[in-house]
Amino acid sequence: MKDAGKSGGPLRAQPAVKRSRIQTRNRKRILDAALEVFSAHGFRGATLDQIAAEAGLSKPNILYYFDGKEAIHVTLLNQLMETWLDPLEQMNPAGEPLEEIIAYVRRKLDMAQAYPRESRLFANEILQGAPRMGPHLEKRLKPLVDEKAALIAGWAAAGRIAPVDPRHLIFSIWATTQHYADFEAQVNVLMPEGGVFPGAATYLETMFRRML
Amino acid sequence: MKDAGKSGGPLRAQPAVKRSRIQTRNRKRILDAALEVFSAHGFRGATLDQIAAEAGLSKPNILYYFDGKEAIHVTLLNQLMETWLDPLEQMNPAGEPLEEIIAYVRRKLDMAQAYPRESRLFANEILQGAPRMGPHLEKRLKPLVDEKAALIAGWAAAGRIAPVDPRHLIFSIWATTQHYADFEAQVNVLMPEGGVFPGAATYLETMFRRML
DNA sequence: TCGCTTTTTTACCAATTGGTAAAGTGACGA
DNA sequence: TCGTCACTTTACCAATTGGTAAAAAAGCGA
Numbered sequence: 001m002k003d004a005g006k007s008g009g010p011l012r013a014q015p016a017v018k019r020s021r022i023q024t025r026n027r028k029r030i031l032d033a034a035l036e037v038f039s040a041h042g043f044r045g046a047t048l049d050q051i052a053a054e055a056g057l058s059k060p061n062i063l064y065y066f067d068g069k070e071a072i073h074v075t076l077l078n079q080l081m082e083t084w085l086d087p088l089e090q091m092n093p094a095g096e097p098l099e100e101i102i103a104y105v106r107r108k109l110d111m112a113q114a115y116p117r118e119s120r121l122f123a124n125e126i127l128q129g130a131p132r133m134g135p136h137l138e139k140r141l142k143p144l145v146d147e148k149a150a151l152i153a154g155w156a157a158a159g160r161i162a163p164v165d166p167r168h169l170i171f172s173i174w175a176t177t178q179h180y181a182d183f184e185a186q187v188n189v190l191m192p193e194g195g196v197f198p199g200a201a202t203y204l205e206t207m208f209r210r211m212l
Numbered sequence: 213m214k215d216a217g218k219s220g221g222p223l224r225a226q227p228a229v230k231r232s233r234i235q236t237r238n239r240k241r242i243l244d245a246a247l248e249v250f251s252a253h254g255f256r257g258a259t260l261d262q263i264a265a266e267a268g269l270s271k272p273n274i275l276y277y278f279d280g281k282e283a284i285h286v287t288l289l290n291q292l293m294e295t296w297l298d299p300l301e302q303m304n305p306a307g308e309p310l311e312e313i314i315a316y317v318r319r320k321l322d323m324a325q326a327y328p329r330e331s332r333l334f335a336n337e338i339l340q341g342a343p344r345m346g347p348h349l350e351k352r353l354k355p356l357v358d359e360k361a362a363l364i365a366g367w368a369a370a371g372r373i374a375p376v377d378p379r380h381l382i383f384s385i386w387a388t389t390q391h392y393a394d395f396e397a398q399v400n401v402l403m404p405e406g407g408v409f410p411g412a413a414t415y416l417e418t419m420f421r422r423m424l
Numbered sequence: 425t426c427g428c429t430t431t432t433t434t435a436c437c438a439a440t441t442g443g444t445a446a447a448g449t450g451a452c453g454a
Numbered sequence: 455t456c457g458t459c460a461c462t463t464t465a466c467c468a469a470t471t472g473g474t475a476a477a478a479a480a481g482c483g484a
Contacts, residue, residue, distance in 0.1 A: 044257030061432055120339055127332055130397040137401045145402050168415035175391035176384045185342040189349045190357050191379060203380035210423040273462055
């Protein structure tokens with residue numbers, strides 16, 4: 001549909017426009033507030049008033065910095081995609097296969113712990129059919145997954161890890177690690193009080209080690 | 213807060229009121245339409261107009277059958293909880309441990325395939341902090357999980373399966389199976405066209421067998 | 425300090441949305 | 455045939471929500 005991007009490529013993270021100190025600060029405030037609200041209520045569930053209150057700015061002031069609710073959401077998603085891809089990108093073809101995969105699991109779990117809001121923002125978007133991220137998934141995520149899946153398949157073919165379907169392996173890593181962020185409300189009910197992440201780290205490392 | 217339940221216990225699935233044929237039919241239509249809409253857009257993202265259109269009824273007519281938007285949502289969630297718990301309840305203490313767990317994975321994956329909307333409805337609710345399900349989780353889910361966690365812990369202590377934290381094991385089963393329903397939009401982008409479920413079934417069975 | 429630009433506020437909208445009142449329609453037993 | 459009760463529609467609201475116009479207030483370089 002409408003791409004609305006003027007020029008400079010549809011996937012640019014930040015346009016090359018110079019921003020004043022105030023703009024930098026307020027855009028950051030808005031994006032942080034929006035992350036809080038969108039991740040907790042989803043796109044339609046979030047209101048500009050909530051974001052404005054959270055950011056400590058008036059609603060029209062927010063619309064002075066962003067073209068609209070959707071623009072804020074898209075900006076967040078674009079920024080997030082890079083952060084999200086990073087742990088997988090770091091998987092090193094020259095490394096020891098099993099350790100590379102375990103380290104990836106570890107990084108993913110650390111991200112779920114450090115950035116639960118980002119994880120939930122992402123989950124909300126995908127859950128609802130990725131209406132604002134479809135192209136992004138195709139252009140950024142898919143090539144990376146294809147690359148790393150081939151890498152893992154190579155490792156398996158060489159007998160350096162047990163045979164696995166690399167894509168399902170990746171899915172299971174995503175699912176198990178992000179679960180602790182996305183389903184936090186449920187986890188908190190079911191796990192005796194206290195940090196679940198140490199236990200999760202031990203469990204997941206054991207699980208993937210035994211499997212591979 | 214307000215329970216709004218008159219009598220008969222707060223967790224009754226269907227009140228003992230007799231319903232006419234028309235009521236039975238239209239309530240079913242509404243709930244099915246609501247499942248479609250809520251699972252795709254979340255609670256706030258869904259509108260009564262959408263549900264009405266999907267159900268082929270007028271908005272006021274829908275409000276003749278249900279007390280409001282929230283009542284429809286709560287009804288769905290309550291019904292769903294039973295269906296959702298069922299596969300875990302079937303885990304048999306007298307069975308062969310490994311096979312019982314694998315069979316549970318299998319049932320869970322089958323449910324993700326057969327009822328993706330239900331899975332997404334549930335995921336939406338938990339993602340947003342389970343605002344309408346907290347008590348339900350405490351009263352229905354937690355006792356069951358406690359029971360089955362103890363069962364699995366017993367199996368592990370007896371050396372009949374490899375040692376594992378039973379709760380994290382359960383989380384990983386939920387996460388990996390539901391992933392195929394909840395993140396369907398992403399999975400579809402990343403997996404070569406065609407049914408992913410057969411491959412998922414093979415992968416997950418291998419994974420949990422190797423681990424235990 | 426002046427004058428210009430950037431930022432913020434105030435006062436509004438129009439559309440959407442959950443919900444209601446009340447009139448209308450239809451089925452069915454007496 | 456009529457009355458009654460279950461169901462459905464029509465016509466509305468009041469509140470919320472994304473967004474705008476324009477005036478007011480800061481900043482800020484010269």
